[in-house]
Every structure is written in C-alpha cells, then in structure tokens.
Amino acid sequence: MGSRILKLHTAFLLGAVLLGSTPALAETVLHRGNAGEPQTLDQAHTSINIEEFILKDLYEGLTIYDASGKIVPGAAESWTLSDDALTYTFKLRQDAKWSDGSPVTADDFVFSFQRVEDPKTAAEYANILYPIKNGEKVNKGGLAPAELGVKAVDAKTLEIKVERPTPFFLELLAHQTALPVSKASVEKNGADFVKPGVMVSNGAFKLVSHVPNDNLVVEKNPSYWDAANVKLDKVVFYPIDDQAASVRRFEAKEMDLVYNFSADQIDRLRSSYSDQVHVSPTLATYYYAFDSRQEPYSDVRVRRALSMAIDRDFLAKEIYSGSQIPAYSLVPPGIDTYGAPAKADFADVSQLDREDKAIELMKEAGYGDGGKPLNIEIRYNTNPNHERVATAVADMWKNTFKAKVSLVNLDVSSHYAYLQEGGKFNVARAGWVADYADAENFLALNLSTNKTFNYGHYESPEFDALMAKSYAETDPAARSKLLHEAETHLMADQPVAPLLTQADLWLVSSRVQGWHDNAANQHLSRFLSVSQ
Structure with a gap:
C-alpha cells in the first residue's frame, strides 16, 4: 500500500514538473522605510539621502561604498593615477551592463558628467564634480560641456583630468550626482528616462513601480555584473515621514528597516528590541x-x-x-x-x-x-x-x-x-x-x-x-x-x-543580515539579505 502511494506521489510530482506548475520558491523581499517621498530619481537633480538610498540601489558609479562604508570599485574594476595626481584612468568592467542588456561604456560616463555640469541642466549638486578640469567653468557657462576634462579612450576606458590633486576624488565619484545615466535612454526618452518601465539602470536592481506617497519597488537586475551575489529578489521602499507610523509598522513586522525615528523613543525601543536599535554616529x-x-x-x-x-x-x-x-x-x-x-x-x-x-x-x-x-x-x-x-x-x-x-x-x-x-x-x-x-x-x-x-x-x-x-x-x-x-x-x-x-537612527530587524553601522550612512541593498 505504501509503495503504491509513493509511486502515485512521484508520478504527481513528475507531472507537475512537466506541466511547469512546481510551486515557486518564495521571493526574498526587503521592506525599507525611507523617511519621505523622493522628489526626483534623476541623478542631476537629487540632493537628499532618501533619494540617494534608492538611486544607489538602481545605479552604480565608478566607485561605491561597501557594506562597512569603505570606498571600493564599482562600475570601474580598477583605476590608475598619474604621477602628478592630475589624471585618473578608469577601466570599466567588461561585464558591466545596463538593465536592457546593453554594455555600460565610457561614453555613458562622459555624457553623464557633461550633463551634470551643463548649465542648461541646472543640477543642484554640480559643484560635487567641480574638481574635474573645467568643471566650474563649464557649469557657469564659461566653456562648452565638451571642454569638461572627461574622455572616452575606448569603450571601456575612461580618462578624467582634475584641476588639482584631489585626494578625496574617489569619494566624490561615489556621490549620487556622479551616478551614470544611459546615454541612449536619456537621448531617446528625455525627462521620462526616470519612469518605471522606461528607466534603464546599471545597478543591482531595476525600477519596477512607483506609487507616490505609497511605495517604490525595485527588483533584482539580472544584467548586473555581480547579480549572482545579490541575495534579494525585491526591495520595497516606503516613503513614510511620520516617525511614529514608521515605528508602528516596524513593530508590526511590516517593515524591516526604519530610518530616522524620533529620538525620544530610544529608551523604550531599546528595552523592547535591544540590538535592533542602531544609533550610528555620522x-x-x-x-x-x-x-x-x-x-x-x-x-x-x-x-x-x-x-x-x-x-x-x-x-x-x-x-x-x-x-x-x-x-x-x-x-x-x-x-x-x-x-x-x-x-x-x-x-x-x-x-x-x-x-x-x-x-x-x-x-x-x-x-x-x-x-x-x-x-x-x-x-x-x-x-x-x-x-x-x-x-x-x-x-x-x-x-x-x-x-x-x-x-x-x-x-x-x-x-x-x-x-x-x-x-x-x-x-x-x-x-x-x-x-x-x-x-x-x-x-x-x-x-x-x-x-x-x-x-x-x-x-x-x-x-x-x-x-x-x-x-x-x-x-x-x-x-x-x-x-x-x-x-x-x-x-x-x-x-x-x-x-x-x-x-543616524535606524531600526534594523533581526531578520536582516549584512548590516553594518558606518559613519557614511551607506547601506546598499545589494549587501543585505533577509531570513524567511
């Protein structure tokens, strides 16, 4: 009797596989409270960290911050600096691709940096890239964008000249203003390049949907060069600026991360949630x-x-x-x-x-x-x-x-x-x-x-x-x-x-792994995972 049941069960499973109806593995989803609604997802116009958190999941600059807040290679796998400290040469990753499968090229970065400094763009944080040769002159209309000190040596080699030795230049390149845009997408779609279904990004995730004042959803980008090591299938950002409401949703296990809760709640939360309460000097x-x-x-x-x-x-x-x-x-x-x-x-x-x-x-x-x-x-x-x-x-x-x-x-x-x-x-x-x-x-x-x-x-x-x-x-x-x-x-x-x-005040659920407090307040979702 038992043998017959086993055979029937095996046959059922085989049939399910053949019919393609095997139950899918549960998605790994991180729910992030984000302290407010982003006003823009355009690199040239971003100015606040609640936009930065999203943008750095979607895009990857030449350099990035790792989980501990250290500068490491991003879209560039390596770089060299000339003896006079005035010329950086970046080698882009051969397998760096946009979410549409097209290659990330040095031309994309040239286009992106020129776009930020072009006075017509009116980028709020254009000064971040002023150390690039002619950056300030271009931004103030004294020179054409083509005079900016960035050059595509070949498809995967980018040269950047700076005005003077700038020891913190690699830090500047990790700023959200220095994130690249797809030249092809921006030229084709104009201002609509930021919209779900249109956006082409080169980061660990891609934009799926955005319901203003409700949620913004990103999903794992299969074209990302390091996709094999990205442990999350999806990240949902909740733009909640009501600090009490954020805490309530955390306590109800509806959100895994809460950013910037009210300081007068620290003692109460610590008594209930212990090391899930993070007070991180920034x-x-x-x-x-x-x-x-x-x-x-x-x-x-x-x-x-x-x-x-x-x-x-x-x-x-x-x-x-x-x-x-x-x-x-x-x-x-x-x-x-x-x-x-x-x-x-x-x-x-x-x-x-x-x-x-x-x-x-x-x-x-x-x-x-x-x-x-x-x-x-x-x-x-x-x-x-x-x-x-x-x-x-x-x-x-x-x-x-x-x-x-x-x-x-x-x-x-x-x-x-x-x-x-x-x-x-x-x-x-x-x-x-x-x-x-x-x-x-x-x-x-x-x-x-x-x-x-x-x-x-x-x-x-x-x-x-x-x-x-x-x-x-x-x-x-x-x-x-x-x-x-x-x-x-x-x-x-x-x-x-x-x-x-x-x-910085964070609530971090015990089911989140890979979290490291750091002074730069950098917490890319690609370095995090969640237990079911």
Whole structure:
C-alpha cells in the first residue's frame, strides 16, 4: 500500500514538473522605510539621502561604498593615477551592463558628467564634480560641456583630468550626482528616462513601480555584473515621514528597516528590541557660529569663553536622548583618511573647571558680570529641538556670565539664505553633513575665501595657509598632518563652537543580515539579505 502511494506521489510530482506548475520558491523581499517621498530619481537633480538610498540601489558609479562604508570599485574594476595626481584612468568592467542588456561604456560616463555640469541642466549638486578640469567653468557657462576634462579612450576606458590633486576624488565619484545615466535612454526618452518601465539602470536592481506617497519597488537586475551575489529578489521602499507610523509598522513586522525615528523613543525601543536599535554616529556636525565682524565676537577670548560654558553632555543626553554625541571638533570622527579629529584644548576638562576658566576669559575681555554688558541674540532655524538647544545654551550663558540672551528663529530656507547672503548676527545655529568623507569638506567652511558657508566671516591667514598647503600635498600622511594642524588652529580660535556630532537612527530587524553601522550612512541593498 505504501509503495503504491509513493509511486502515485512521484508520478504527481513528475507531472507537475512537466506541466511547469512546481510551486515557486518564495521571493526574498526587503521592506525599507525611507523617511519621505523622493522628489526626483534623476541623478542631476537629487540632493537628499532618501533619494540617494534608492538611486544607489538602481545605479552604480565608478566607485561605491561597501557594506562597512569603505570606498571600493564599482562600475570601474580598477583605476590608475598619474604621477602628478592630475589624471585618473578608469577601466570599466567588461561585464558591466545596463538593465536592457546593453554594455555600460565610457561614453555613458562622459555624457553623464557633461550633463551634470551643463548649465542648461541646472543640477543642484554640480559643484560635487567641480574638481574635474573645467568643471566650474563649464557649469557657469564659461566653456562648452565638451571642454569638461572627461574622455572616452575606448569603450571601456575612461580618462578624467582634475584641476588639482584631489585626494578625496574617489569619494566624490561615489556621490549620487556622479551616478551614470544611459546615454541612449536619456537621448531617446528625455525627462521620462526616470519612469518605471522606461528607466534603464546599471545597478543591482531595476525600477519596477512607483506609487507616490505609497511605495517604490525595485527588483533584482539580472544584467548586473555581480547579480549572482545579490541575495534579494525585491526591495520595497516606503516613503513614510511620520516617525511614529514608521515605528508602528516596524513593530508590526511590516517593515524591516526604519530610518530616522524620533529620538525620544530610544529608551523604550531599546528595552523592547535591544540590538535592533542602531544609533550610528555620522559625518555631520551641529555647531554655533560667531559673527567675528563685530564686537565682542571678534575677540577670541569671548568666543572661547562662550563655547566653554556650553554643557554639551547636557545637550546630548537631555535634549537628544543620547542620539547625538558631544562634539569638540568641527570634523566628526569616522573619516578613515583623517583619523581622530583635533579637539579643542578644553575638551577633557570638567564642565565646572571649564566654566571657571570661561568666567576668567570673559572678565579679561572686559565683558560679563562687572564688565560691559553682554547682550547676545541666538539665531536658529525653526525646529523644536533647535529651540530647546538655544534655550538651554541661553540659560548656560545667563548663569555663567549674567548675559542677556534673546532668541530669534526663521524657517530653514530663510535662516540659511540670511547667513549665506552675509546678514549680520551674534550667534547662529548651523549644521553640516559631509558631501564626501574627507576632513577638508568641514574645514573649508572657514576659509576666508568661502563666501557662502563661512557664516561668521572668520579670517585667519595662518589657517588659510595651512589649508592651501594641504591642497598641494599629495602624500596622504603629510596631508592629514596639515589638516590636523589647521583644525587645531581653528579649535583654538573658536570661530565656530561645535556642539554635537549627529547620529543616524535606524531600526534594523533581526531578520536582516549584512548590516553594518558606518559613519557614511551607506547601506546598499545589494549587501543585505533577509531570513524567511
């Protein structure tokens, strides 16, 4: 009897195979909460990370960030740099293909980079590629796009010339602005090249569907050169900017990843989900700038005293629930090419001793209790947390120096427009998130020649000279030493008071494998897998 049943069962399975009706293996799907609706999937117009997360699943640049946030080969399998550090030659992968099966060529990259710098494109982040020879001149209309320093030597060899030695150039090429587009697709489809069913991409995934404010779906790209090692069949991005709703969906096991949840939930979530809660320091600094064009902020003693009196531990723990870290350097930790940042000399002094020294400095400068009155206005961009920080700092300055402190806030666009256009102020809140993982990206904010982001109009010939030397230095160790000297000088002068190193907040389901916290906040889906 048993033998007959076995034969019948075997026959049924054989019939199922012959009829092609074998049940399919379950798809491996990653559900990603993405903190907002992407405004564009066009490389030339992207500017925020919720777009970057999607674009880097769809496209692959010459270089990419691996799972641990390190720069590794992407569409280029290798590259060489000339002795004068001015010419990069990239060898594209022979098996690099677009999702339509056509080869990825050097011409595609030439077209893509020229498109970004062409002023007609009006690319928001065109400056990312300014280190390419003639990049800024092309973008500002002084030269034709064809004059950009990029050339297809042959179908799989790309040559890029830079204006000057740029040690962080490989980092720039991993930025979403440097992702390639298919020349054939853009020329054929125009602005529609970004649409599902039309988009041709060269990354690990291809765009399947996009329902605005609901979900965006990408599927594994069988034409991708490393498709054999991509463990996910599909990734669904959910554009949820309601942080509480994101957390609820994570708790209901509807989403595997949640980005940027509310900091006041950290303790509760940690008690329930333990190591699924990730607080990862990122390359971003929250700081106050002093307007050094006017007294008393032109006096280094006043700037140092005000900075020393700020209790950064209180800000990090009480206002941000431990989701941010006290900062005493403008450059955040986590930049491999830089190492440990150069901190202010009072970083390791207790807060009480700092306050005593601050009072001495302020009296020496002739301000505060018993001296000239200290009237301070703190400007910040409208945000509940920024208001709480400003209120706390105001109390610290009142208690330490008997200062009279007032607050003024504007919406984020108006706030930064005021600062960038040279508006006068006393103290202003600002933040900087790295465009690329290099200390120069932070230090250059304070160059006297930086008319846009040097909000306090700080001028120091010594600092400028150290930075100039760093630009000419091609030896990585010697360059790092110069940048550390520049930051040491900056932290002694305190034209800006770094307050906090920001952190990225992620919820990562225990069923997700391959996740690595990293300062670059790079988490390509191709390096992740999920257990069923």
